[in-house]
Amino acid sequence: MKKVFIAGFTGAMGQKAVQLVMEDPAYQLVGVLAPGASNPDPQVYHLAPTTKVYNQLAQVDIKADIWLDFTVPQAVFANTQFALQQHMHPVVGTSGLQTEQIKTLQELAQQQGIGGIIVPNFGLSAVLLMKFAQEAAQYFPDAEIIELHHADKQDAPSGTAISTAQLIAEQRQSPKPASPLHETLPHVRGGDYQGIKIHSVRLPGYVAHEEVLFGGPGEALTIRQDSFDRQSFMKGVKLALDQVMDLTELVVGLEKIL
Missing domain, CATH: 3.30.360.10 (Dihydrodipicolinate Reductase; domain 2)
Incomplete structure (x- = not known):
C-alpha cells in the first residue's frame, strides 16, 4: 500500500484527489496540508482518524511515498523542494512553476535519487x-x-x-x-x-x-x-500515482508516462 500525502486538500482538485485516494485500496492517505485547516482533527474533514492534518509546511513531520500537490503557484516550489528533500515522490498538479524553478527541482531530484512528475494538465x-x-x-x-x-x-x-x-x-x-x-x-x-x-x-x-x-x-x-468536470482529471491523477514511484528523474508532462 502506497502512502500518499496531499497538499491543498481543501481545494476543488484536492477534494477530488482525497476521494480518489481514500477509495482506492492501493493507497493510504497518511497526511494532508492546507493553510485553512486550523482544526487538527481529521474527522472534521471526513478523513480517516489516522490521517494527520497540517496547516503549515514547516509543521509537516511524516513519512510518505508520494506527495500530491494541488496548492497555489506561490507555494508549489517550496512544497516540491520539501517533498524531494523528504524522499517523497512528487506528483505536482499545481501550475505556476517557472522554467528555472523546474530546472532547480530536477537537479535536486537527481541529487536525492528520486523521481517525480510535474503535470500541467491531468486531462x-x-x-x-x-x-x-x-x-x-x-x-x-x-x-x-x-x-x-x-x-x-x-x-x-x-x-x-x-x-x-x-x-x-x-x-x-x-x-x-x-x-x-x-x-x-x-x-x-x-x-x-x-x-x-x-x-x-x-x-x-x-x-x-x-x-x-x-x-x-x-x-x-x-x-x-x-x-467540463474536474472528475475528468482523476484518470490522469490515478495514472500518475500508479507510476510515479517507477520514475528515476523529475519529468514534465503526463505524456511521459502514457
Missing part, C-alpha cells in the same frame, strides 16, 4: 491536444493559443498553454515576421511566447479549456479540448 484530452499541436506545427508555423479557465484560477497563462507553446516552438520552422501593428488598446494581442500569442480568459462557468489556432495561406486549423 487526457489536453495531453492529446498538445501532441496534435506539436505535429501540426511542422506544417503551420503561425499559431496562437486561447486558454479559458474558471474565475478562481490564480495564474495566467495556464501551465497547459505554456507547455503547448513550448512544444510548438520546438517543432516549427521560423514563421514569417509579423507586420508592424499599432495596439490602440495595450496588450490586446495577448502574451508572447517566442512569437506565439497566448490569450487567457477567466470567467465563471468554465472549468478548463484550450484552443490552438493555426493559420496558413488559404486555410486554417483549429484544435480544441474541453474539460
